[in-house]
Amino acid sequence: MDIETIFKNNGREILDHLSLGIYMTDCNRNIIFWNKGAEALTGYLASEVIGSFCFENILMHIDEMGNKLCKGFCPLSQTMIDSLSPQQEVFLHHKDGHRVSVTVQAFPLKDEEGKISGAAEIFSYTNPSTNMQSRIRELEKIAMFDQLSNLPNRQHIESELTLRFNEFHRYGRTFGVLFLDIDHFKKFNDTWGHDAGDKVIQTVAATLRAASRPFDIFGRWGGEEFVGIILNVDSQNLAMIANRYRKLIEQSSIPLDQMKIGITMSIGATIVKPDDTPESIIKRSDMLMYDCKKSGRNCVASD
Numbered sequence: 248m249d250i251e252t253i254f255k256n257n258g259r260e261i262l263d264h265l266s267l268g269i270y271m272t273d274c275n276r277n278i279i280f281w282n283k284g285a286e287a288l289t290g291y292l293a294s295e296v297i298g299s300f301c302f303e304n305i306l307m308h309i310d311e312m313g314n315k316l317c318k319g320f321c322p323l324s325q326t327m328i329d330s331l332s333p334q335q336e337v338f339l340h341h342k343d344g345h346r347v348s349v350t351v352q353a354f355p356l357k358d359e360e361g362k363i364s365g366a367a368e369i370f371s372y373t374n375p376s377t378n379m380q381s382r383i384r385e386l387e388k389i390a391m392f393d394q395l396s397n398l399p400n401r402q403h404i405e406s407e408l409t410l411r412f413n414e415f416h417r418y419g420r421t422f423g424v425l426f427l428d429i430d431h432f433k434k435f436n437d438t439w440g441h442d443a444g445d446k447v448i449q450t451v452a453a454t455l456r457a458a459s460r461p462f463d464i465f466g467r468w469g470g471e472e473f474v475g476i477i478l479n480v481d482s483q484n485l486a487m488i489a490n491r492y493r494k495l496i497e498q499s500s501i502p503l504d505q506m507k508i509g510i511t512m513s514i515g516a517t518i519v520k521p522d523d524t525p526e527s528i529i530k531r532s533d534m535l536m537y538d539c540k541k542s543g544r545n546c547v548a549s550d
Contacts, residue, residue, distance in 0.1 A: 266371075268368075301323060310337060336348065407466075422519055425488075426514065432444065435508075439504070439508075443508075489549065493546070514539065
C-alpha cells in the first residue's frame with residue numbers, strides 16, 4: 248500500500264494526533280474539523296466549536312497592535328480569495344481568557360474539480376513564547392519566581408535593573424521601564440472574590456509572557472502591579488510598545504458567572520536618564536502610571 252492510499256484512509260486520524268493546531272472550514276468559514284492540537288493550544292474542545300463559524304468569538308485573532316482580524320483581514324478568508332499561503336504571527340484568544348502568540352498559515356481546500364470548497368489553518372506557538380518558557384524554568388531554579396503569575400518576582404526585577412544600569416553606564420546601552428497597574432483591581436476582589444482577582448493577575452501575566460520579546464523581561468512587582476524592562480528602545484518606541492501591551496490586555500478577558508469580564512491596565516513608560524538610579528526610574532514610571540489613573544485609566548503616560 249502506498250503513502251497516498253494510507254493517508255487517504257487514515258488522514259483524519261493522522262491530522263488529529265499532530266501537535267500542531269489544525270482546523271478546517273467550508274466556504275462560509277463554518278468549522279468542520281478541529282484536531283487535538285487545536286484543543287491543546289486554544290483550550291476549546293472539538294465538540295464546542297465544530298458547527299460554529301470561526302469568527303464567532305472563538306479564536307478572535309488580533310495582530311500585535313490589537314487590531315481584530317476575524318472581521319477584516321483574516322488569513323483563512325484571504326487564502327480562499329487568492330489561494331496564497333503566507334505565514335503570519337497573530338494572537339489568538341485562549342478559552343481561559345488570555346492571549347497566545349501563534350504563527351498561522353492558511354491553505355485553500357479544493358474539490359476534485361479544483362474548485363475551492365473551504366480552507367484549513369495550521370498554527371503553533373511562536374518562538375518567543377518558547378524562549379520565555381525556558382527563561383521561566385531557569386528562574387524557578389534560583390527562587391526568583393512568583394508562583395501566582397508565573398513571572399519573575401520583584402527581587403529578580405531589581406537584580407535585572409542593576410545589570411541594565413551597569414550596561415548603561417559602561418556601554419551606553421539604553422533601556423526603558425514600564426510600570427503596569429491593573430485598573431479597578433479591588434472591584435474584582437470585592438465583587439467576585441479573591442479567586443477572581445488571582446485569575447485576573449494570571450491572565451495579565453500570561454498575555455505579557457506570550458507577547459514579550461525574548462530579550463525583554465516582565466515581572467510581578469507586587470499586588471496588581473507589574474514592571475517591564477524593555478531593551479533597545481527610544482522614548483517613541485517605548486510608548487508604542489507600551490500601547491501594544493495595553494491593547495493586547497484590553498482584548499483579554501476572564502470567564503466569571505457565565506460572563507466574560509474585561510481587563511484594562513494603566514501604564515507608565517520612561518527611558519533611563521544619565522542621573523537615574525534603579526529607585527528613581529521605578530518611582531518615575533510609577534508616577535506616570537498614576538497620571539494615567541487621573542486621566543481615566545486604560546492608557547499610557549510617557550515622558
